[in-house]
Amino acid sequence: MVTLRVMTRSPSPADSLLARASVPRYTSYPPANHFTPEVGPDRHARWIASVDPDRPVSIYLHIPFCRRLCHFCACRTQGTRTDAPLDAYVKRLVTEIRRVAALLRHPQPASAVHFGGGTPTILPPHLLRAIDAALRSSFDVLPDAEVSVEVDPMELDERRLDALASIGLTRASIGVQDFADAVQSAIGRPQSFEATRAAAEGLRARGARSLNVDLIYGLPHQDAASLRATLAHVDELVPDRVAIYGYAHVPQMARRQRLIPQDALPGPAERLALFELARRLLLWAGYVPAxxxxxxxxxxxxxxxxxxxRLRRNFQGYTTDDARVLLGFGASAISRFPQGHVQNAPASGAWAARIDEGRLASVRGYALSSEDRCRGEIIDRLMCDFAADVGGIAAAHGMTLAAFHATLERILERFGPEVAVEAGHLRLTASDGRFARLVCAEFDTFLAQKEAAYSRAI
Ligand code: SF4
Structure with missing residues (x-):
């Protein structure tokens, strides 16, 4: 039973929209579930060949393996106790890196390399170094490139820390979620504070200039007291960044979530209060919202x-990375080009088969129209700045403000004092941006088709 004594403000009429609504997270527009097989390897190859050789690209490497499978996690990842699947996967990853690089005008500069997953730190040192060697022989990884990795503190030892240092690690993101025993037990993710602190210290000692901690609100058995205790622990780690995401309970899509005790999940009002509590505690601790x-x-x-x-949004969330091209490697990885998005085969087996057949591993994607780009830019600015110059963005994409009149009127009607529109500028009035995803959804022409597939807006 979840009880919250903290409601930091009175709910507004528009809050009922938050409780009801399921909307995309808008890490891309359109979201990946609207990608189609119309974009496949042929178009992917043409888009790679057209990459500007003078503009650095970003690189994303997906490692879809974990030693443990947390009940809450909706990521496509597979558990493994041995290193054999990792060896085979990295061998193909190296092949894919070389295959894509061969289509670029050599050597393509790269300003950022991100290892995500899954659990990238599951890789033994020789495999991490093999990927790094393939990258550096295929791309001109710039001396000041950001090299970031998602870290599971329970899968990190001195040898792996040394390997991360040797590949030029600059930033790490540590998965925490929640430190409370009851919560960890319900989500199948035991993780002590001591192990997490050791990971943070080890990463800093090996050159990580910026540490991020990931938390989740809306988990089973989470309440105000447990969240306060978790944030007090987080404060001891002195992270440079903290991200707090809402748990999306979609057991119909993520089968592992059937192990989550549904009756222990906080309701919509409690979720809102949990997020507000975390936000206030982080602001009191001196953090700036991004x-x-x-x-x-x-x-x-x-x-x-x-x-x-200058905040940007990409498939990992908020970023400072302003590269126009993101090259994704590995099963399910998504690449972004000015022309559109491309996704690799999501299942490891299907991805491996394509690599072995000598092909690009892309199976679906989306070619952007100028209207899509316009809507995508409005959505990006709303997600990042909580404001968008709708008229200016429309004009930059060959559209007019008039094309969005009906949308703006609907937004004013639905959100009332939570938004302001003046001379074609749309602004959320609340500083926490709690309606951002919902307002973005008003610009999303794809949404009506698959509403049920998305997570709650709060
Ligand atoms: S939360 Fe991380 S460690 Fe747990 S299953 Fe998901 S990717 Fe693996």
Whole structure:
């Protein structure tokens, strides 16, 4: 039973929309569930060949393996106790890196490399180094490139820390979720504070200049007291950034979530209160908000970007990365080009088969029209700045403000004092951006088709 004594403000009429609504997270527009097989390897190859050789690209490497499978996690990842599948996977990953690089005008500069998953730190040192060697022989990884990795503290030892240092690690994101025993037990993710602190210290000692901690609100048995205790522990780690995401309970899509005790989940009002509590505690601790769910220490590049209106959104969430091209490698990885998005085969087996057949592993994607780009940019600015110059963005994409009149009127009617529209500028009036995803959804022409597939807006 979840009880919250903290409601930090009175709910507004528009709050009922938050409780009811399921909307995309808008890490891309359109979201990946609207990708189709119309975009496949042929178009993917043409888009790779057209990449500007003078503009650095970003690189994403997906490692879809974990030693443990947390009940809450909706990521496509597979459990493994041995290293054999990792060896085979990395061998193909290296092949894929070389195959894509061969289509580029060599050597393509790269300004960022991100290892995500799954659990990238499951890789033994020789495999991490093999990927790094393939990248550096195929791309011109710039000396000041950001090299970031998602870290499971329970899958990190001295040898792996040394390997991360040797590949030039600059930033790490540590998965925490919640430190309370009852919560960890319900989500199948035991993780002590001591192990987490050791990971943070080890990463800093090996050159990580920026540490991020990921938390989740809306988990079973989570309440105000447990969340306060978790944030007090997080404070001891002195992270540069904290991200707090809402748990999306979609057991019909993520079968593992059937193990989550549904009756222990907080309801919509409790979720809202949990998020507000976390937000207030982080602000009191001196963090600056960056977008809807990230917080950064003043002086951190994410905080500076948020304050300067330079925050960006990509498939990992908020970022300072302004590369126009993101090349994704590995099963299910998504690449982004000015022309559109491309996704690799999501299942490891299907991805491996394509690599073995000498092909690109892409199976679906989406070619953007100028209207899609316009809507995508409005959505990006709303997600990052909680404001968008709808008229200016429309004009930049060959559209007119008039094309969005009906949308703006609907937004004013639905959200009332939560939004303001003036001379074609749309602005959310609340500083926490809690309606951002819902307002973005008003610009999303794809949404009506698959509403049920998305997570709650809060
Ligand atoms: S939360 Fe991380 S460690 Fe747990 S199953 Fe998901 S990707 Fe694996």
């Amino acid at each position: 977008g809807i769910d990230h917080f950064a220490r003043p002086g951190d590049t994410l905080a500076l970007a948020a304050q300067a209106g």
